[in-house]
Amino acid sequence: MKMGNVFKYFIVMLLILSFSTSLGSTPPARKQMHMNFQKLVLYYSSSTNEYYLAVVASDDSTRKCRLDLMNVHIILETKEGAKKTIDNEDLKVSCLGSMYNEVIGKKYTLFRFNLVIDNSGSIDTQSLAFVQRTLQRFIQAIPLVFEAQVIRFSQTVQFKTKFTKNKQELVNAINQQLPQGGTALFDAMDLGMQELKALGDDVPLRFSVVLTDGRDNASVNNPDPNAFKNKMIRECKKNVIPLFIVGVTNDVDSQLLSEIARFGMYQHIKDFPDIDKAFEVILNYIKDTYVIKIPAIGNFADLKTIYIVRKTAAGNYDTIQDIIVH
Numbered sequence: 001m002k003m004g005n006v007f008k009y010f011i012v013m014l015l016i017l018s019f020s021t022s023l024g025s026t027p028p029a030r031k032q033m034h035m036n037f038q039k040l041v042l043y044y045s046s047s048t049n050e051y052y053l054a055v056v057a058s059d060d061s062t063r064k065c066r067l068d069l070m071n072v073h074i075i076l077e078t079k080e081g082a083k084k085t086i087d088n089e090d091l092k093v094s095c096l097g098s099m100y101n102e103v104i105g106k107k108y109t110l111f112r113f114n115l116v117i118d119n120s121g122s123i124d125t126q127s128l129a130f131v132q133r134t135l136q137r138f139i140q141a142i143p144l145v146f147e148a149q150v151i152r153f154s155q156t157v158q159f160k161t162k163f164t165k166n167k168q169e170l171v172n173a174i175n176q177q178l179p180q181g182g183t184a185l186f187d188a189m190d191l192g193m194q195e196l197k198a199l200g201d202d203v204p205l206r207f208s209v210v211l212t213d214g215r216d217n218a219s220v221n222n223p224d225p226n227a228f229k230n231k232m233i234r235e236c237k238k239n240v241i242p243l244f245i246v247g248v249t250n251d252v253d254s255q256l257l258s259e260i261a262r263f264g265m266y267q268h269i270k271d272f273p274d275i276d277k278a279f280e281v282i283l284n285y286i287k288d289t290y291v292i293k294i295p296a297i298g299n300f301a302d303l304k305t306i307y308i309v310r311k312t313a314a315g316n317y318d319t320i321q322d323i324i325v326h
Contacts, residue, residue, distance in 0.1 A: 036062050037308065037321040040289060041205060041240065044300045051296055053306065053323065054205060057288040062320070065095035067290065068310070073317065074294050075307040079326065084297045085317070091294060096143050097287030105144025105165060110291060111205045112163055114149040115139075115170075116192045118212040119158060121180040122251065127272040131211065135174045138279045139167050142286060147203075149195060150174060153188035155181035155218050160195065182218035185210075186228045189243075189260075190221065193235050206241050207264065209282065211275070212257075213248040225253070229260050236263040246278045301326070 037055035044051055057063040072093045074086040099105070115135065123131065139148065147163040150173035161173045189210055196206045222228040236243060242264030245257050249271060258266040267278040292308070306323040 034319055034321045035059065037290070037323075039323050042306070042323065042325065044296060049296045051294040051300075051306070053292045053294060055290050055292070055308070055321065055323070056285060057290070062290075063288050065097045065287075067095065067320075069093045069095065071310045072292070072320075073309050073311060074292070075309055075317065076294075076297050076303060077305040077307065078298060078302045079304045080302070086294060086297075091292060093293075094291045096145070096289045096291070099143040099145045102144060108145050109147050109165075109203055110145040111143075111207075112147045112149075112196065112199055112203050113207045113209060114151055114160075114163075114192045114195055115174075116151045116153070116188050116208060116210040117174065118183065118185065118188075118214070119152050119154045119178055119180055120183040120214060121154070122183075122214050123180065123272075127213075130272040130275060132175050134276045134279055135211075136171050137276070138283060139170045139174070141283055146286075151188055151192055151195070152176075152178060153184050154179065156184050156220075157188050157191050160191065163195075163199070183212070183214045183216055184218040184220070185212050185214075185216040186219040186222035186225070189232065190228070193232065193239075193241060196241050197235070197239050206239075208241060208243050210243060210245045211248070212245070212252060213272075214251045215253050225256055229256060232260050233262055244282055246275060248272055248275055 036057070036059040038058050040054040040056050042051065042053050057067070061067075070088060072091065073088050074091060076084045076086065096110075117131070117135065142148070144165065147165050148170055149161050149163045150170055151160045152158045152173070158178050159173075161169065164170065189208070192208045192210070196208060199206060216225065219228075222231070232243070235241070243261045244264050245261045245266045246269060247254055247257050247266065248269045252268070254266070254268050260266075265282075267281065269275050269278050294306070303325045306325060307319050308321040308323065309317040309319050312318050
């Protein structure tokens with residue numbers, strides 16, 4: 001899958017799967033007729049004249065990379081009703097759950113994200129051990145086409161790593177012993193957003209994962225919760241950078257965090273021994289994501305629907321998922 005060095009793209013919509021938590025997304029006016037996938041992101045690259053479609057499996061027939069990638073075809077439908085079929089040989093179809101090959105990992109980078117970790121004094125030694133073990137497993141389990149960055153914070157932002165695929169460097173950053181104090185949550189999240197914004201647009205998808213156990217009490221640059229909430233919502237929408245926030249214990253402001261994660265997902269966990277469940281949800285979400293690169297036909301603004309289809313033995317097309325564009 002050759003990825004262009006520079007993408008000039010228009011983001012159409014970001015829809016994150018609804019879990020038991022409220023994600024704050026607004027359903028489209030026209031409802032999808034099939035529910036094998038949910039659209040994660042769709043964008044048009046003017047530099048390569050291609051559509052990049054990322055979808056997340058929402059059915060057992062498509063989860064765990066069960067979809068036959070060699071029998072995926074695309075039908076593009078315009079607002080005028082014209083349809084164009086694009087056969088499998090003209091597509092690039094990948095399932096992230098299968099992208100653990102080292103050769104592929106070295107050659108391609110499809111995603112970048114940062115891991116923003118609370119290191120405040122309210123996290124005792126035993127709880128810190130739960131955090132470290134969970135995040136180590138998470139880092140070790142992500143596909144090799146991901147680059148990650150670790151940001152840790154307490155009274156201030158304590159340090160940040162570079163974006164890297166070197167998992168041992170990331171694990172070392174997670175385990176590094178640092179002094180514990182207050183909770184500069186907002187400043188740390190803001191830094192995570194700025195780091196992702198500063199990246200080039202050669203990588204299709206960026207997101208931030210945040211872990212905290214308390215309310216902000218130390219941020220200098222973002223002291224007002226409501227102003228920070230509105231700022232982050234604007235930044236997430238404008239830059240298409242979803243936030244996956246995990247709040248632990250009843251000391252967190254779940255209402256505020258769920259509102260901030262409007263274009264992502266918020267999960268509340270009662271105590272530290274259970275945080276592995278939250279990160280398992282995020283990991284499975286990643287593994288069940290498919291990326292399809294589609295040659296663009298006509299004017300992107302005229303595109304109405306993308307149909308993901310399979311060819312039957314009789315030579316007909318069976319719709320797997322309809323993706324509403326405009």
